[in-house]
Amino acid sequence: MSKTTQPHSADNGVNVQALLEAKAALAEAPEGARFRWRATSEWVKGTHSRATVDGFFGLGSEQRHRSTFTFDADHPEIFAATDNGATPVEYVLVGLAGCLSAGIASVAQYRNIQLRSVRASLEAGMDLQGVLGIDADVRNGFDGIKVHYEIDADATPEQIAALVAQSQKRSAVFDIVANPTDVTVTTSKASKSGSKA
Numbered sequence: 080m081s082k083t084t085q086p087h088s089a090d091n092g093v094n095v096q097a098l099l100e101a102k103a104a105l106a107e108a109p110e111g112a113r114f115r116w117r118a119t120s121e122w123v124k125g126t127h128s129r130a131t132v133d134g135f136f137g138l139g140s141e142q143r144h145r146s147t148f149t150f151d152a153d154h155p156e157i158f159a160a161t162d163n164g165a166t167p168v169e170y171v172l173v174g175l176a177g178c179l180s181a182g183i184a185s186v187a188q189y190r191n192i193q194l195r196s197v198r199a200s201l202e203a204g205m206d207l208q209g210v211l212g213i214d215a216d217v218r219n220g221f222d223g224i225k226v227h228y229e230i231d232a233d234a235t236p237e238q239i240a241a242l243v244a245q246s247q248k249r250s251a252v253f254d255i256v257a258n259p260t261d262v263t264v265t266t267s268k269a270s271k272s273g274s275k276a
Contacts, residue, residue, distance in 0.1 A: 089233070093188035111138045120152075126160045127153040168221070172201040175252045179226065182246030192238060195231040224256065 105112040114137040120130040133147040151164030165173070176199045187194050203224040209217035230239050247253050 089188055089191045089193040091184045091188045091194045093185045095185070095188045098185065098189075113137075123151075123163070124161075125153075126158070127151065127163045129164075168203065168205065171221075171256065172203060172224070175224065175226065175250075175256060176201050178250045178252035179228075179243070179246050182250050183228070183230070183242050186242050186245045187232065187234075190238070190242070192242065193233040195233075196229070197231075198229045200227045200229075201225065221256075 114135060116135050118130050118132050120128050122128050128151075130150045130152065131147050132144065132150070134141060134143050136142065150170065152167050152170065153163040154160035154166055156162045180197055180199055183197055184194060201224065203221040205221055206217045208214040209219040228243055230242070232239055232242075234242070
């Protein structure tokens, strides 16, 4: 008696069908693809601030997350700070890791590759002489970012490398940190009703 086998279907928790339908719909109505992401940050004390994310604009109207997300940012005690959260530059690394990893899971699902584990290690160098105003020729930001993935999947090393390469190619955060982005900073005086007591 011959044995028939069902083709293996990967389950990485990504609804590829919904993504493909969204892609097709936005190709027909490109104005819906214009999104605006937002965050609000309030200073707490010292170098500690608390940011919230809850709403954004997309698909032609205002949208909301299922809940409000809160992020504490601070600096470590070695900077005479209170260390109540990750540093803002560490959040950049977190954002990059999250974006690339989401892409890997999505591409793997599309290519029917089962993931068992995906671990990213990120490291970025920075010379604080720039930030502290010691040397005006030293850049304030990172001098480079290294991302290393350890991936266990039902795939060859070449297929895994291709997953990572495709994720990098389509990653919004990778594009943001790898290419110049216009940033405009404005100010206004807060009303007394909006100030802290």
